[in-house]
Amino acid sequence: MSHVLELRYRRLLRAYPKDYRAKHGEELIGTLMEAARPGVHRPSAREALHLLAGGFTARVRATRAYGVPPWADGLHLGVLIVAVLTFARLPVLPYFIYPVWTALGIVLMVALVRGWMRVAAPLAAVAAVATSWPMIPVLGSPVLALGPLYGDLAPVAPYWVVAAGSAVLAVRRVGAGPTSGKARWRGVTMPARSSWWLLVPLAGWALQLTQVPTWEPVWVVARSGVEVVALLLVLAATLAVRDGRWALAAAVYLLPGLVYLAENLLVTSARGFLYWGVLTALVAASLVTARRVHAKA
Structure with missing residues (x-):
């Protein structure tokens, strides 16, 4: 026995x-x-x-990235999550509408995974400006639309979050050593992350190929449940590692959603407020927990 x-x-x-x-x-x-x-x-x-x-x-x-401060590790993780989820929802299949844009997104995501922030930053900036083109009058009419063009703030918010975070990580001062994110010609300023992250957009595109209506209530509820469970794990991870890297990553992930909420405040239902309220409360709890455990350390 x-x-x-x-x-x-x-x-x-x-x-x-x-x-x-x-x-x-x-x-x-x-x-x-x-x-x-x-x-x-x-x-x-x-x-x-x-x-x-x-x-x-x-x-x-x-899973902590050694040789970099917690804020940089958390920011990198948050930017990567926003990027892979944003491009996972990009309409790619079953009709290959944006081949050049999809290629740009793949290179950007690979650069983020590998820690090539000096490659990722300009690509993310191009993506942010290109999607926001109709909202910037001084640019005039787009000569060539390589990807989606938006006239509202909410759809472009993820691209600007990725661009801003990538820029901060690209210009941050890095130390020497193999695990410190020493900058080389190809732009490595962060340690590489798992290549499994690249399966997220692939899974999203495969779901598009099945033409499953992801806007139906069952899918919306399932996604909400996954988000709540993930943020509960973030809270637990914050207590485990005793710093704010996971909480910061969750805050970066939530930021585009809060922009969407602000832009659609007048048409948001009670369920919508409950959904965003729960996510915000969990992220806030993680940030407060990170601050407290850091103060006790």
Whole structure:
């Protein structure tokens, strides 16, 4: 029976990063096996929750970008999230309407993932200005529309958030060393992030290919649920890492949404206010928590 119990504990340990398991896995297994009562067929709820919480904390701490300050790490993550979600909603399939614009978006997202902020910043600026062209009278009429053109503030807000954040990260002062984001000719000022982020726009485009009506209530509710769960995890991660990087990333993500709310304030329903209120409250709670744990550190 102890063998079965050990296998169950090892499954729970998969929540920990690989390097952490290599160093401490056997020690944790031994401790839990010693604490287990004779005849127990599975870990108690308390033991399982403690193990999962420890795994979550170790996982979150392992994702921190070392060699850069928390504000830069959080800003980079927030800008990347806004970028991949914005281009995931860009109408690309099943009709390839904006080939040049899609290519620009792919290069921009790759640059953000790789930390090439001095490449990402000008591309993001071009995207922001191009989408806002009808709103800038001094530019006149667009000669060639490479991508979507908007006359309202809300649709262009994500592009300007990405442009502003990329510009800040591109010009920030970086130190020396392999993990510090040392700037080279290709514009590396931030450590690279996981390439899995590039699956987000691919998944969005694949969903377009199925022509699923994502505006239906079931999809809207599902998206809202995912956002709430994600922001709850941000709050938990803020407590785990004891700094504001995750809270700042969530605030950057929420900013374009608040611009949309402000522009559509008079036509927003009670459900809309509830939705934005919950998201804002969770982000605010994360920011307050980050400030408090930083003050105690």
